[in-house]
Amino acid sequence: MSLHLPPLLKRAVPLGLKKKLKAALDFIEERRFAGSLAGRRFTPPKTGPAVNYGGKAPSTGGFLHGGRVKLAHLEEAYPETDNFNILYLVSSALPPHAHVLADWAADCGAKVALNQNGVGYPGWAGPDYDEINIPMRAVMGKANYVAYQSRFCQQSADKWLMKPSCPVEVIYNCVDTDVFTPPAEPLPARPIRLLAAGSHYQDYRVISLLAAGALLLKKGLEVEIWVAGGLKWPGAEQETRKLIDNLKLDGRVKFLGGYTQNQAADIYRSCHILVHSKYNDPCPTVVIEAMACGLPVIGSASGGMGELVGDSAGALIDVPQSWERTYFPGASELASAVEKVAGNIEVLSKQSRARAVERFGKGEWLARHGAMFNRLLAG
Secondary structure (H helix, E strand, O other), X not given: OOOOOOHHHHHHOOHHHXXXXXXXXXXXXXXXXXXXXXXXXXXXXXXXXXEEOOOOOOOOOOOOOOHHHHHHHHHHHOOOOOOOOEEEEEHHHOOOOHHHHHHHHHHOOOEEEEEEOOOOOHHHHHHHHHHHHHHHHHHHOOOOXXXXXXXXXXXXXXXXXXXXXXXXXXXXXXXXXXXXXXXOOOOOOOOEEEEEEOOEOOOHXXXXXXXXXXXXXXXXXXXXXXXXXXXXXXXXXXHHHHHHHHOOOOOOEEEEEOOOHHXXXXXXXXXXXXXXXXXXXXOOHHHHHHHHOOOOEEEEOOOOHHHHHOOOOEEEEOOOOOOOOOOOOOHHHHHHHHHHHHOOHHHHHHHXXXXXXXXXXXXXXXXXXXXXXXXXXXX
8 A cells, every 4th residue: 555645744754654654554454455355255166276366367468567477378277266266376466465365265265376486685676675575475474385486486585585384396487389489481680689578677678788789780790679668767768868879879779668468479579689687587478488489588697597598598698696786797798698699590599499388388387287276176
């Protein structure tokens, strides 16, 4: 719940008091929500998985990101129902007061499963990182099963949340490899089109790529840069426009803005290489989707990237490992990686597609969830 105060009063209230007021209001809302559930008891069905997603399951074609993408896949196989025996929650798309919902579902006899993505830590979220972790920790403490999106997700949750006492396993995110496919005809070899895709909250994901593009052009390698997804950091549009002018990249950069899942595959198929330099990204679906479309991936060797890309689907750049600071490849490192990948683009493209089909297909992902649900119902 946001703290609604008049602007003058909001500036006058000390930060510590604001936090206390917010905590009090959140507690009131939480008790109100718990009260609304008190009279809504149900008897879970005894046959077959019947799943509820806390009201967060979307359709597949809209503007989806994060946890809602995987819920869209699950919704197709296990449509959300209010008469459920499994409450399946995704840490990056938790409903309000998720732990209260989990308590209520368990009291009614349903099982609780958690799909755990990334966590808060100082280098990413600053000194208030644990505010991000509190809701996830509360749900994890009530879970009957935890599926981590990568080994990195499990390691970071063990460190910053808790080690759960329930059964756990790693289930990587998935991609529909019948929808996300390479282009029917190979793209022209030049210009090499570099893609940055997703929600760009960190400026370096775009800024360092623009600088790398300028270096590559100076070296005589013809490149274009496509940026798909919103620029989310403060002053992003002005900063990028100014940098494009300073680097003389006019006509070399295309901003696509937000895109839907229905548009995503065509965007990937229009590019040669995905550049995804986000630090400690736990299990980015954008990387898996790009690989399924035959794009080699360049990024930092941090987070879950090594588990996804491996040694065969692109080039990962070594960076220091830290929970306290953010590290990312510089422009010269990105430029060198582009040169390396571009020199072997046909082989790496085929290997990227093969790795996505072998390891991250939607069918296997749904089958593993089906097995998890059946284990839960079997007790």
